[in-house]
Amino acid sequence: MKLYFNPQSRAMIAKWMLDESGLEYELVPIDFKKGEHKSSEFLKINPAGKLPALVDGEIKVFESSAIALYLADKYPQTNLAPAIDAPERGRYLSLMVFATSQLEPAMGDSLLGVETQPARGWNNWDTTQDVIESELGDGPYLFGDWFTAADVMIGSMFLWMRMFKRGEERPALKAYADRLAARPHGLKLGA
Ligand SMILES: N[C@@H](CCC(=O)N[C@@H](CS)C(=O)NCC(=O)O)C(=O)O
Incomplete structure (x- = not known):
């Protein structure tokens, strides 16, 4: 799993989520000054050209709340979300x-x-x-x-x-x- 990351960004939220999950991941540094978040390669991952963005195999997710929702649901063993049919x-x-x-x-x-x-x-x-x-x-x-x-x-x-x-x-x-x-x-x- 790859998290496109810059410490001066909301990617810190996705990193916190990954750290709490105990899942293995790799940080892919994105240099804002070099405009790496607007490169054609990165826009294929997040068409909005913003951090954070996550790639898990074939799956691409952008928006910090979507990343947190995705991780907790995809990896229920992390116990970070109520099950889909739980009252909570x-x-x-x-x-x-x-x-x-x-x-x-x-x-x-x-x-x-x-x-x-x-x-x-x-x-x-x-x-x-x-x-x-x-x-x-x-x-x-x-x-x-x-x-x-x-x-x-x-x-x-x-x-x-x-x-x-x-x-x-x-x-x-x-x-x-x-x-x-x-x-x-x-x-x-x-x-
Ligand atoms: N609603 C988005 C906001 C994403 C966002 O604004 N990211 C900023 C960094 S905190 C960014 O990538 N800015 C660079 C730009 O817009 O050029 C989310 O929560 O993921």
Whole structure:
């Protein structure tokens, strides 16, 4: 399995997912300055010309949430996702998609100081944090004691925010980010 990678990118999220999975993989370095992500060879893997992208045999996957969903489903022995017919599955899928469709754009609005327009499909940073705080409950993870790919996707957003010295106002979410960063393979950004 090959992960197309640059440490200054969201490919760090896919790498975290792979590290948590214990699966073997190879990193293929992509130099943004040389435009390697826009080469015709790379565009055959991700037509959007962005990282991360994963190649597993014949299968090509791009978009960080798609990569996390793919890995957890393709390799169920990693125990990083509820089975397709498990009662937790609906909530799991919702959180996986929420990470990049709501939490991430809300985070972007907050960092850029832009007023969120809910008509575009996501709520503001405060409201999206309310959702995650309530989903987390007493934790320690989104599915209680069970660490899943949803923690990789949702947790990454809070760990990115931390790099910008933001998103630390809420004790429960701060403690969640601390727990994730302290995992042996936890995402270490800006280190
Ligand atoms: N929604 C995508 C975002 C991918 C993305 O924006 N990647 C950035 C790096 S973090 C990139 O490759 N930028 C290079 C470019 O657009 O030229 C995902 O989650 O995979």
